[in-house]
Every structure is written in C-alpha cells, then in structure tokens.
Amino acid sequence: QQWSVRTIFSGNKPITSAPAISQLKDKRVVIFGTGSDLSEDDVDNNDMQSIYGIFDNDTAAGNANANLSGLGGGLLEQKLTQEDRTLFLTDYKRSDGSGSKGWVVNLQPGQRVTVKPTVVLRTAFVTIRKYKDNGCGAETAILGINTADGGKLTKKSARPIVPADNTAVAQYSGHKQTAKGKSIPIGCMEKNGGTVCPNGYVYDKPVNVRYLDEKKTDGFSTTADGDAGGSGIDPDGKRAGKNNRCFSQKGVRTLLMNDLDSLDITGPTCGMKRISWREVFF
DSSP states (O other), X not given: OOOOOOOOEEOSSOBOSOOEEEEOSSOEEEEEEOBOOSSHHHHHOOOOOEEEEEEEOSOOSOOEETTSOGGGGTEEEEOEEEETTEEEXXXXXXXXXXXXXXXXXXXXXXXXXXXXXXXXXXXXXXXXXXXXTTSSOEEEEEEEEETTTXXXXXXXXXXXXXXXXXXXXXXXXXXXXXXXXXXXXXXXXXXXXXXXXXXXXXXXXXXXXXXXXXXXXXXXXXOTTSOBOSSSOXXXXXXXXXOXXXXXXXXXXXXXXXXXXXXXXXXXXXXXXXXXXXXXXX
C-alpha cells in the first residue's frame, strides 16, 4: 500500500512532549500542549502557550494554522478561567467555520505543557506547569478537557473530583443537592442556576501524575484511543476494547501524583448488556 503524508497543523510555539489521541465517532483528535522548561531561559519565559486539539479526519481540507487568529486558523477557542483553585472551561459552539479543524485553549503567561496528556474516555487530562517568579518551586494545574470541542465537562464525561476545599462540589453520591432538591452528580456543583462540572484544579506544588484504574488488568498494547496500553502485547485472539464512552464497570480511578497525593476521576458506567434466559437460570 502506498502511504502519503500531509500537514494537519502548523505553528511556531515549542512542542516538547508527545501528543495524545482521542478517537471520536467520525474523527481522531490529536491533543498536545506547547511550552518548554529545558533551559533557564525557558523557565523564565512568559510567552503565551496553548493546548490544541487538531482533527485528523482523513480529509484534505487544509491544515490548522496556529499563527492565524479566529476563523482564519480554523480553530474554536475555549476560554479557561480560575476561581480560587478550581478551573472551568467555556462551552462555545462551532459556527461560521470556526472549529472546523479543531480547538485551542490559550494559557496564562508563564503556564506551559511539557508532559504528554492522558486521555480517559473522551476527556484529555493535561498537566500545566507554572514556575514561581523566584525560580524556586512551581504550581501545577490538572485540567480535564472535552476532546470533541476543547470545552466544559458534563455528567457524561470522565471528570475530576476536585478536592473538598471547594465545598460546593459533590464528593460522593447524594452529597450535594440543587436548590430544587435534585441530587448533583459526583464531581459537579451548582453554579449560576445550573449544574456545572469543574474542569480541574491548581496545586501549589510541582507534580507529575499517572493514571491508575483498579479494574484495568489486561495487557493490551493499545487503548480504545490507540494510545499506549499495558504490557505492549495483545492477548492471543483478542483486540483492545473499542468503547471509550463509558467505564465497563464501577471502580476507583485516579491520577496518582509523585508525592502520593491523588485526584480521583469519575464518569459514566456502561449499562448491563442484554443476557439470555439461559444465562439467568443456568
């Protein structure tokens, strides 16, 4: 088979970490951040960096150009805001060609992405680092992004359960209720008259994270998103699961930090599959 190569993205910001892949129904999304901390000059650099989700949908409609703003770049821009230490993303929709090639989230001065994002279901968890002015220490933001549009998370998303310091967030089932008495989903909160699921949290320390799933015991070489899996060897006669909309069963899932702190993750669980009467009675 004859292979061909084409550009799907062009920009002028430094990319020093590998991308992650999210498989959607009709396309793949290549997710990566920009920034560097390889030298002292890099650490002191406060140029604006970004997180990108570039669509790879096997079309030749042209590449996303990060050097062009607005519609010219073909990227839908979502806005990142911080309230105390809790992070939120907007939910802007595509219109007039905006977002036809992907999405972008611009970071605050000094923030950067220097490690590969982690994709859980259809949420990309991105580690954002910002060094302190005196060069001693750093703060780390863990941001969950909807891979389809770069925006907010919902109860149908894999989402972080931000620390209880944010007293409005439901930490467990039945923990919080709306003003009308309706239970708020785990990891979400009531805000501005509606239910909102925070995208992430800012820690006042430099940390790296690793995703752990107590129910994941297979050694598939790839996940449903084509990302790196466990042992790197697929079991004989089996393929990696293709579902990335929901967790196959309940369990503890977390982003474990290198100082043994953790940020738990929740999300939808797949419904029980239909079984025959023979399986019920025998």
